[in-house]
Amino acid sequence: MGLLLFPKTKITKFYTVSFLLLLSITMVKASQSLVPARPDDTSTVSRLNAKALAFWSSKPDSTIILATKALELSTKQDDLVGQMHALRNLGIGYYEKGDYSEAVQSYKDAIALAETLDDESYNAQIRSNLSMPYLALGAHDEALENLYIALEIAERNNFTNTIAHANHNIGMVYHYQFKNDQAIAFYEKSRHLYESNGDTTRSTFILGNIAHLYLKKSDFKKAKEFYLQSLALAEKNDNKKAMGNALQSLGAFFMEQKDTETALHYFLRAKETLESTGEQTEYLRLLDNLATCYLKVGDTDTAYAYAAKANELATQQQQFYYIQTSAQQLSDLYEKKGNYRMAMHYLKKAALASDSLYSRQNREELVRMEEKYKYQKDLEQTSFLHSMQLKRKNQWLYAAIVLVCILVIIALLFASNIRQKRRTNLILKETNLFFEEQNAKLEASNHFKEQLISLVAHDIRHPIASLQNVLSLFENKHLSPTEIQQLMSSSHKDVNNLISLIDDLLLWVKLQLNYTQLQKTSFSIQEVLQSIVELYQQKARHKNIKLIVEPTVNIQVYADKEAIVTVIRNLVDNSIKFSNPGGSVRIRTTLTTSDGRVTIHISDTGIGMSTETIEKLFTTPNYARRLGTNNEEGSGLGLQICTHYLQLNNSKLFVESIQGRGTSFWFEIDTVEQF
Helix, strand or coil: CCEECCCCCCCCCCCEECCHHHHHHHHHHHHHCCCCCCCHHHHHHHHHHHHHHHCCCCCHHHHHHHHHHHHHHHHHCCCHHHHHHHHHHHHHHHHHHCCHHHHHHHHHHHHHHHHHCCCHHHHHHHHHHHHHHHHHCCCHHHHHHHHHHHHHHHHHHCCHHHHHHHHHHHHHHHHHCCCHHHHHHHHHHHHHHHHHCCCCCCHHHHHHHHHHHHHHCCCHHHHHHHHHHHHHHHHHCCCHHHHHHHHHHHHHHHHHCCCHHHHHHHHHHHHHHHHHHCCHHHHHHHHHHHHHHHHHCCCHHHHHHHHHHHHHHHHHHCCHHHHHHHHHHHHHHHHHHCCHHHHHHHHHHHHHHHHHHHCHHHHHHHHHHHHHHHHHHHHHHHHHHHHHCHHHHHHHHHHHHHHHHHHHHHHHHHHHHHHHHHHHHHHHHHHHHHHHHHHHHHHHHHHHHHHHHHHHHHHHHHHHHHHHHHHHHHHHCCCCHHHHHHHHHHHHHHHHHHHHHHHHHHHHHHHHCCCCCCCEEEEEHHHHHHHHHHHHHHHHHHCCCEEEECCCCCCEEEEEHHHHHHHHHHHHHHHHHCCCCCCEEEEEEEEECCCCEEEEEEEECCCCCCHHHHHCCCCCHHHHCCCCCCCCCCCCCHHHHHHHHHHHCCCCCEEEEECCCEEEEEEEEEEHHHC
8 A cells, every 4th residue: 555654745745655555455355364255156256355455556446345345245255254355445546546535434344244253363453554545535533543543453362564664554544744853662562572573574674764754854864875775675575565665755855955966866766666666655655756857957858758658548547646746746837837727727727626536525424434333233133132131222223313413403503603703703804904004094095195195295395486586587687588587487387287287186185085977978089189199299300200090990998088187187198298200109999899898008119117116107106207318397186086976977097108118007997888
């Protein structure tokens, strides 16, 4: 039974142990000679069970098929021993396939028969095996419960191998729980018991497990030491499966240490060894590790080949964990190649495998099987007592019914209380989130207004102070006619900027005080664009900039016309302002057939903006207030006004820009057809 030391995730995929079921099978084979077999009518069942056991590692599907046939035949013959062996083999096959729920049920049925036959040796062995699918399902308490029952039975009867096996599996549980020191203690005890009994074959795998734990403790020196001991012992015993496991663990260790050259050396040795054994699960893990390692060294073609082979084999065998990992690798590789269609295909495949592996159905099915098992045991007990004490049985039955009803009522009340608490907590959470968002918006608004007041105070003071200086010079008659003409031109420009600033400021204040009332009407967007182009054509020619409206069908839109005109004018004005002579400003409209809205694009070939500027464009006046290519000034309020007007018209302003190449603004508005 190839067992993963940790839950089957990508992070811990190289921590495996291939000894637990191998040990269990050896123990069971030894014990089979102790169980009396019926003569001729059980020989076929025995052969089927023996063949099923032979395929557990290389062909778990064959194990399940043969064990199912043995179970059917032994049931017809009322052969309890044959049934018990067949159920044990089914548990082995289902575990190796990753179907842990079925493995649990098969092992439990085998335990029930062992108890009926009063076979304590088999009972203890299967309970130790049962802990592994429980562990894979995350049911650590159930795993430990069965292990300590197995240990108590084995110690009472001096079943040395089962004592060693149970100690190892207890170490596995603590390994999963990251209780590293406790896990090492149980592993060492298990190894000592096996070796004192003259058995060193299991030590290979135990040494590997201990090495994994030292690796988790970041004790790399000891981890490497134990990995090498594991390999040396496997080679000494000429145990190919153990050698493959040890070589692969060393490869994973060096890959973790970023020594990919050494890692590949061990992985390729493991590949040669495992291909000679026919062991499937460990070979799948090797393909996964090889794909990862070649990816780390930049050999994507070889990485792809191994990942594809792993995915193919895992799909054939329905090994969901390796379907998930190989599909994820293939998705990443296709994404790097730019083949997003195939990347998405394998990403979906990985997600489906993950859902199959970790879905809640596993745990729910496990609970149902627990209840079914308890019910069957209670039914057998009741049937037996009925023949002995009918009156007492009825009393227990009534008491059980009352108790179940009480428990159901309590459970319903408890569940109702939990649901009510969850609803209350959800409402409180949503309320707190709402207030936090409102506070954040208020703080941002206050910060913006503080910056705005500072900017406006400076911008108003500057032209007024300049005008005051000019008037003072006029009054003192210190100027020549030429100087007066120059100052008049400059002052006229300052006054125009001041008026524009005050207009923007008044419009912004009006928006902030919510004095704006929408008057939505239908109008031609093409006519609006044409009038705006005519309005700004002179300004564009003055800077030698082409102002272009792309031809389009005449679309009737439904919005506040004044608001939309203000938005487009601001955006066109900004595009001219930040375009260099010889550039162009382009206006176009597109109709989205899916939602019936029209998109208006204003793009230029100007100076563009950096990512930092775009991020703060709508929140900080300093970033919106920049000088144009001819040192044109602005208030920094235009984009704030645009954003607010678009929000009132159920729209939003979007921007894309490349510094030095230009900027594009766009927004959507409703068409008349929508209404």
